[in-house]
Amino acid sequence: MILLKDKIKISVFILMMMSFLGYTQQENTVKRYYVKFASEDVAPKFVKEGEKFTYIGDDKEEEAFFAKYDIHNFEQVYPTSRRINLRNAFFLETSSQDLVSELMKAYPTKYRVIEDLTDEKMELNNNPYFPNDYVVSPVRIPFDLSTFDRKELEYIGAPKAWGITNSLNNTITIGLSDAKVDDQDPDLAGKVSFLPNGYSYGNLTPDCDNGFSTHGTGVGAIAAAQGDNGYGTVGVCYDCDILAANAFSYGHLLTLAQSGVKVINMSWGGTSSLPPDQYIQSSQHRQDIQESINEIVEDYGVVLVASGGNNLNFNANGYFPLYNYPASFDNVISVSGVNHWYDMDNPHEVTAIPGTTNQSYLWRIEDSVSQLVLDDGINEPQGVYTNYWNPNGSGILTLNDQIDILAPGYQVHLYATHIYNCPVDHNNDGQLNYLLEGKYGNATSPAAPYVTGTVALMFMVNECLTPKEVENILKLTAKDIENTHLNAPFYGLIGSGKLETGNAVEFVDEMQKYDGLAVIKNHRFHRYDFNLDKFNNDLLIENVQFEENTTVDFTARNSIELTEGTSLKPGANGYVILNTDTTINDICVPSNVSTSASSSETSRNTSSELESELILYPNPTRDIVQLQLVSQNDKIASVEIYNIHGHLISEVTALENNSLNISAFKKGIYLIKVHTVNKNSFTEKVIKM
Template sequence: MTLAAGAATAPPTVPGRLVLKLLPGRPATAVDAALRALGAHGRQQKFPRALAPCLEKRGSVNLRGIYQIEVPVTLSLERARIVLLGTGVVEYVEPLYIRMPQYQPNDPLADSTLTDLAASQYYLKQIQAYRAWDVTRGDSSIVIGITDSGVRLTHEDLRQQIKHNYADPINGRDDDGDGYVDNFTGWDLANNDNDPGYDIKIVHGTLVAGVATARTDNGVGIAGLGNRCRFLPLNIYPNTPTGYFAGVEAVVYAADHNCKVINMSWGAAGGYSRYEQDAMTYAAVNRDAVLVAAAGNTNADLQFYPASYDHVLSVSGVDNKDQKSPAATYGHRVDLVAPGLSILTTYGYHGTTPQGTADADYVAVGGTSFAAPLVAAAAALVRWRFPQFTADQVAAQLRQTTDNIDGLPANAAWATRLGTGRLNVLKALTQTSRQEARVLTSTLAPARPAYLPGDTIRLAVNVQNLLQPIAGLTVTLTALSPYITVRQGTFAAGNLAMLGRANNAGTPFRLAVATSGIPLNTTATLRYRLTAAGGYQSDQYLDIVLNPDYVVLNASDLAVTLTSRGNLAFDDLAGSVGLGLTYRGSGNILSEGGLLLATTPTRVSDRLRSSGGQARQSFFSLGQATRQQPGPRADQEVRAAFQDTIPVAGSRIRSVGMAVRQRAYAWSTPGRRDFVLLEYSLKNLTADTLKPLYAGLYTDWDLPTPDGGASNAAAWDSTRALGYTYALSQQSTSTLPASYAGVRLLRGGAPAVYSINNNAPAGTPVRLADGFSLAEKFLTLSSGTARAQRSAGLPSGADVSQVVGTRITRLAPGDSTTVTFALLVATSLPQLQAAADAARNAYATLLPTRPAALAEGFSVFPNPTSGPLQLELPARFGLVSVHVINALGQVVRAQAGSGNLARLNLAGLAPGVYTVRAQGTAGVRTRAVMVH
């Protein structure tokens, strides 16, 4: 199991294209209806000829259920996921990532210490290639798939090494019936043609092919480590306007066309993809291909894909002295290393042979791109030497026969993070008594992208012995992080024959996450130590993420993610940070949500979508969101604090200038399970009185409908100040528990609501198809209830969103005000309205001294306060006295007054809620005040 959490920022993606995978045996009719609702089209089966899963090959996958779809470039990934997963027949929806070649030019002028090495293949001696060739030189039947840029097919050291497909000669027909016309010399997957040849813009493929398979014994050039083994050129980079990156497609193509080894000298940090993992598993398990990938040139410890996927040998680089290459990636996901600096290889850019044959030149290059094909070529030799080995066994043989380099002083900083050592081809071909047991899968329960303080975890593993029989195998789990305690960490797997398996599903490992003190977004490493009789020992590692910068409020039937910066459901537009909002075990139903503040069309603060697929970043955290269970007032309570930037005269800052303290409450008791309360204390940090201040919640609900179309509509209940979204066809099914969802304003000033059709045509006042501008956000907050009767989505339903807010008449410098909302989900409108009423009653119990109705014209600020308090009353109120009363009814402050203004000092009072009672000639007014 590979966890993506904690990895680097995701790589770029192909615009306007997604992939989805259908669950086995499910009809696609609902998916097609969902695609129409999204404006998507072109559902095309990615791998129609892929080999079906085989029961005898445990872990094999089905690629035939994967489809590529064309989508509007403005469609968000999370929106597509919600709608398509809501059909109940889709396993996953993902982008197509673009992975780049891992090539670093290695000029003598850039590093003079490498000048002597650049003119020779020093690395062949370093990895014992010459002696290895005395054992075997491989065979032309062993083919290495070079998935890369195009290759110079006419190069003198490559042209005789190409594996041709004689079953499909160049004649305009698909003679072998594999779906590719005239794929005689590989294929160009990126541009969908039969020319995988050289592109002058990218020479990378030629360089990689030479390292692995350059012709030997031809009296010219260099010798590829693969010797007699051949290569299949597969271009993965576009050179036409309609082309796109096709690394994954090339891997599947290579596996389907009998490549026993596949090299991937490309990749990117982060961007874990189940689609890509499925393709790797298919090639390795279904098709029994050895997958080799460059670990990357990052000089960092991180997840790098495809190298970090399961079933892939991750290869990092060293220099001629076995010292880690300066730029090479390191970490527990690296399997082994190979020379990766000053690697002399085929170039094919300038020269010609005396006979005039194009491109006979050579160049010394560096990067893990050229360490990987050395390992791929070694794998090809091992496959020929041990034809009975599976792909996993070939990988194990390579890992277990390396030369350990951790003991070198220069590598001390990277000990245990350079894999098992540096490739030794001779050992790989001659040492037949090696053992390797390996954890094949790790299953965490509950399965989450990250774990919160106090969580408990079960971990089940599946172990296989890959090489010689092993006796008394024991797997011991150790936490290499102080924030995880292993409560049960031993699994006796026993004696295992070659390819024997064992698992601990019945008695899994048990872990506990620390309850406090964990830094935000901590990656915790777990180590599996596998030991057996005779001194065998090997280590594997598993990373999990702890204490993410969000909390989940889940005491009620709603489980909602609250971030430290004002967002709901997710902390990013991609929906990758956070667990969303679910109801009674449903899938996520809120694609985006969060706090929205404004005072003018150019002064708006939020972390919501803006334009170009980006989000604004107005708010920054003042402290991590924390969850208390039970809380003093509810079964669960959350606290968070954040603020935006304070505008300065003449600056271009377009924020409001507000400090926000957020509180949230949830209950597990009957009658209070359909809502959570969100309370925001807003403090004016500027030197100006904000006249007025607008505050609201934006929610982009996506309630599922039976046909998968997410045909929603938005409406307004004026008697409750309740804005809500509903699924138009919810009456026709009882299997969709979340049919209504909304937001009720419980505390603040004058209510506001604005319902939005997300796919509204050009000319609409708020049109999200081209972004959500500051002016549009201000409009949604400042329109009051003028659009209350303009329901969005009717009559046939649409993708809708809504803003429910409030207008605070004025907020003086340093003053505070409080606005409170209820977030609600229900199965029917009466239930939603009942939940809204229950939320009002629940909030009243939080502040028991709050009057049933606030007197018009009576203002107190700042509220909450740490001491100073100012009262403003109607002009003819005739103030006589002011009393401050605690929750026990006791008067704790009193002073005389006159006119309509008064100032008090509540410093010294215990934190809590008090009632301020103003006695005047015109009557009595009371307000609730919180002292902190």
């Protein structure tokens, strides 16, 4: 179905380094269970005494029962959830092997669900602006420790994004569910806080041989290492703050969301051969995880980003399905890796790989999801999954139909090697293996925070974006590398393409400008659901094909233009709706520009909201705007003027006749915040013509 309305103009994305990955559980005698009750009120009550938990409830029968067993942990999984179905879930850990069976005999109706989790393992997986700690060298020097080449930031267009966000006075807090985060490192000092009762790695000393002591620092640095401080390196959102919590806890994810973070990074997970529909339905625990994720996204508007996995899912016979969780849950953006080091004009050639014939390969070609590319004709190179490195692996990061986007995941900088002087000769054999060693590494743990940092930059421009809008924009602005000969063996497994940070941030900026032009270009989509209805001006769709199972519903205030090369050919399960609506006047009121004296929440003002206590007229205006309070018992004391990003650009303390002259401002949307004599504050928007 194709529906065009109004002014639619048609013209002619395995553990390689312990710095990035680790396993948490080891064989021991303590077993872990997921327990659900009919109500949280009937759950037994325990208190920790030494290394064990003692029953302290009022039921004498229960007291006598639990006195026979060793309880090592009993805790509510989602204590802060507003959903009753999640609040009745608990973790139980015991070394008493017959406790569970005896529980079910003694209390068959009280314990609704008891699932054994012991064997479930998780792993830690405009004008451009250039900060003074941003380094890009034209020559790749893999084992030089003096600098860290950040070509991958250029590859995703980060400087372009910084040109837009650098002047914004808006700090976004990133939630980081991970291991140790070193808040004393100069690149992270002053910007890291820790979730109360939710972070337990503080006493770990950084150790190059212990991934739990460095992993969170490395991931956090990619997302938010401070820029322009003349030290170390720079993060994608270098002015962002971090709120850190323990990895592997879905309950802590919910608490992070309730603490006000806008996006949460999860560079960890567990692997299964089951696709999401089967995986989720296979246990009550997994169903509840999905519901907790839905609560985070739907009730708190927080974006979840996770690493897609490091486990090879190709062999000599081709692809076999493997999925990483939480990445493959619904409402989570799943990130895998892409190469960025060499381009086809300046390739690095590998002529002999252990375990293969002396066939010539190209190594780490940008936009390839395979580390090696067949050099069978420079015009049509193709990535390979042949076993070239050892009998069981080709070094490709996990790919599947749940991957949403790709970010740099091969030869990205190992921050621990940089700041802790970790050895690059990991085997300590005096020789550096170019596939496995050095100051750069391969994994999806570092790939995810490139996306997380990008999302934070998008929120800097518009705090009111919904998680679905964020995901839509990331996919629509990604570079299409799926429909290429280079990645032909991986069609349908690499998401929407390669992360384009600069394009995504620019799209958000243009989408909300009164005279903006948001652009979608050079992409073929055969799946995904796109719904964006808040373009304040124009949308241009250039050389884009919406086909097969793609659904599209776009609404712009002024126009939507389709240029040559664009085709709308949805299949039976797809549709395209393009519409214009002149009443669109979308504006985000940032959290630092309250709509009332007591308000601190971010809100989106639309024409359907209640009438304000402040009236502006004429609106739109070219020069003078008159300010009037509805209440006759109050007077205007001062006025603050903010741009659409929430950045204060002017302040007036003496207002003559309640008239405000904005003739010197560029045309666009501005926020007028009025402070009154009676200590009230009101905010309204004005359109400058």
